[in-house]
Amino acid sequence: MDQRGLLQKPIVTPILSALAFYLDEAYHQDFYKMNTEHYQSYRQGLGRDRFIQDNPGISAACRGPLPKK
Secondary structure (H helix, E strand, O other): OOOOOOOOOOOOOOOOOOOOOOOOOOHHHHHHHHHHHHHHHHHHHHOOOOOOOOOOOOOOOHOOOOOOO
């Protein structure tokens, strides 16, 4: 994204190798499906959808699951 000029400022977050990866408990999986109202509120407050809407060059893979309305 940085090289494509999609953002107004450069990305400054370093990407580091992970030391270990632990799977979440099953109840964390598909949170957006099981807690639709909470997820919609979270997603709206996050501003991610607005960012994606304002930056059409963002790939579909970055969009994440959309909750059912």
